[in-house]
Amino acid sequence: MDLPIDEVLDDLRAALAAHGRVVLQAPPGAGKTTRVPLALLIQVTGRIVMLEPRRLAARAAAERMAETLGEPVGQTVGYAVRGERVVSDATRIEVVTEGILTRRLQRDPGLDGVGCVIFDEFHERSLNADLGLALVWEVKQALREDLAVVVMSATLDAGPVAALLDAPVVTSEGRAFPVEPRWLDRPLSKGTRFDVAMEALISRAVAQDDGGVLAFLPGEGEIRRVAGMLNLPGVEVRPLYGALPFAEQRAAIQPAQGRKVVLATAIAETSLTIEDVRIVVDGGRARRARFDPGSGMTRLVTERVSRAEAAQRAGRAGRVAPGVAWKLWAKGEDGALPAFPPAEIEAADLTALALDLALWGDPDGAALPFLTPPPAGALVEAQALLAGLGAVERGRITEHGRALAAMPLHPRLAHMLQIAGAGAADLAALLSDRDILRDRGVDLTLRLRALKDPGAFGVAKGAVTRIRDEAKRLRRFGGKGGDLSAAQQAALAYPDRIALRRPGEAPRWLLSGGKGVKMTEGDPLAGQRLLVVTDTDGHPREATIRQAIPIAEADLRAVVGDRIAWHDVCDWSGRDRRVVARRQERLGAIALDDRTWPEVPPDLVARAMLDGVRTLGLNPSPAARRFLARVALLDLFDTSEAALPDCAEEWLLPFLTGVRSADDWKRFDILPALRARLDYDQQQRLDAEVPPHLETPLGRRVPIDYSGDAPEVAIRVQELFGMTRHPTIAGTPLKLSLLSPAGRPVQVTQDLPGFWAGSYADVAKDMRARYPRHPWPEDPTQADPTLRAKRRKD
Structure with missing residues (x-):
């Protein structure tokens, strides 16, 4: 049967002959997987190795090519997957899963006897495919200039990989047969169960169209649930997922006696032709692994498919005849789908990759031409795990690591x-x-x-x-x-x-x-x-x-005793709100034995308390706040709320001896520690230019508040009797908040003589009515200052 790819095979061969590398872009159903390796047999000297992302696809591709040649598998065409290799001395085309190529390169970087490496379905961007391409490209540049490299993809944007390889792009247009897309009339309503919706759409597709059905679901669990719900008399329902025994996988892709419905995961997206399938039902979901470097754990997440994946799935319906692709979403939702799925290297556990890089001699992969470089954080975590396993030491692979890599x-x-x-x-x-x-x-x-x-x-x-x-x-x-x-x-x-x-x-x-x-x-x-x-x-x-x-x-x-050791721990406990000092026998973060540490050094307690202070806050006393306001006026040090805790180790730590708890800290005054930040000259300047208090006529020292727009003191009116000059700070009038005998504000002034001559009379009149036992002279400038009430008359 003629396939669309046949029209560009001559161009592909010419580009490969001229450049030694080529990127082939061909839509699903074009026939690239089974036609290209056979087309290169005459041109390539040595064995052709073609990579497939899945074992089922590798076997199926090898069997189809062998059938084309009229031979059994293992003659001209063979395959190698995990646990199974069917090849012979006569084999010229070997279809392998991606990890096998990596191990082969580690054993034999020169790829002796191999003339061409083909990366099929590269658009899936598996971790092993990305690593394999990086290794093969380095080998070609350093050791094997004659090694031909072909990268094939159905939906990949060919530009980046072509630029990486400096390779020409050959494009095949069109599928073998047209596929009609069909969307839902409206998006699924919120709360609709996915398996219920899929069962309904599959049943509808079976009723409206002829031929076998390939339905895409995210995982085995959904496949089992939908299979249990389907009621299709005379229709065979077959599951297809990676964990199925190979015999059951083969049964799913073989033609059936009557109609059949194959419920499949992404295993059926690429490189498989299920001959009696004319209908695709796409659930629009994909299950992906997401690795968290911080926890070292991988979680499976179910996400919307990308447009590239949806196109790949739809292409399964047009392999051998015109088909139909039903989609479990409305047409208007297409635009919200991402263009491509993320490359696996961006979200995967990189431990195996880190081991391969160490074995290759480039632990960070810095010299390798990755299409997408491995994320630095995930790679560092992977290297740390390998070091803990004894597989690497100071970045170099150990003999133990070599054994693990094998x-x-x-x-x-x-x-x-x-x-x-x-x-x-x-x-x-x-x-x-x-x-x-x-x-x-x-x-x-x-x-x-x-x-x-x-x-x-x-x-x-x-x-x-x-x-x-x-x-x-x-x-x-x-x-x-x-x-x-x-x-x-x-x-x-x-x-x-x-x-x-x-x-x-x-x-x-x-x-x-x-x-x-x-x-x-x-x-x-x-x-x-x-x-x-x-x-x-x-x-x-x-x-x-x-x-x-x-x-x-x-x-x-008995098995991890070398990782267990005693540690003295002195930390601030947010739960206990105090410094806790323990002696712990620890395995990593867990304490197998935990005892009190009675003789903990005071400096460790102080440092732990400093952490508590940063949690609790400085909470300065009124006196400390006034001191900080004075310092800020002369800019002697940074008094901002952010700066003080940041440098607390310098000024506060020496004063924390004996402070161990939140209660201790509540009683602690930071003013002495703040004062100690100033040297003698700074102290003298501060007291001279920004004095801490005003001395009243009675000899009492009243604190000056510098936190406002002008220095201010709060003082009872009667304490200023006899004062005829307004007090100043550095030539600036001091703001006086004048208080009643009960300490309530009655007037604010920066001109005391003016107050005596003016509004004092009204204030005194009001005060005599409220506080008759206190003196309120007609001429306060001639009166003696006082804080006492008049004596009672007998």
């Missing part, structure tokens, strides 16, 4: 398998796969028992077989470790997720890595003191435990 596992599990030995293979396979006891509590021990006796737990035979097969394969990678329990094995893999229960009734724990986790109320493990947490929902604030295993403290010490 294993087809996350470095955590590879470390566990290397240290614990082949006996940890069951746990490694179990933790690498999907949960076989979903919603059956968090105890990992139950899952290990279910692996041995699936019938007793009602576990699907296919899932157990898959995990057992993987465990069998992993046993050959196991080191010579001793006889460790499952809990100890898990602790080796997750030393940062040892959980110590917090005080209280709520099932909450603190992880050795510093983050908090919780458990559903009523779980059988809710009362355990120590756990190893192997899986959570990844919530960045307080994650919920999904899988964990209890561990005895003695067993924990």
